[in-house]
Amino acid sequence: MNVTQQYLLDTYRARQHGEPAPPAPGAHDRQAVRAWREERRFRAVLAGGPVPGPPWRSLGRRPRPSR
Template sequence: MSITQQYLLDAYRAHSLGEPVPPAPGTHDRRVVREWRGERRLRAVLAGRPVRHRFRDALGRWRRRPT
């Protein structure tokens, strides 16, 4: 069963029982990723490691690359 089929089944059940419909798949993805990133940064600080910005660091290396 796909995610969409499961969501539709859950929405149908909620509607028939008079309960609120669950959020659609992917609705809170940005918030989850933002919280996960914040948790990783917090753990790095608590462990005494520098906070890494992997994407930003990679872009900086790419821009400074000699041509």
């Protein structure tokens, strides 16, 4: 059984029991990856090591000089 078939079966069962439908597969993938990345960066800071990723990411936004 693939993911789509399982999702359709879960949706059918939820309707039969009057429960809300489950989220569609892949609906929260972007949020999960972002949370994982932030957790990894946070643990690196706590351990005193370098923050993983490109060096400019740890700098944050720099203010632009006013004209």
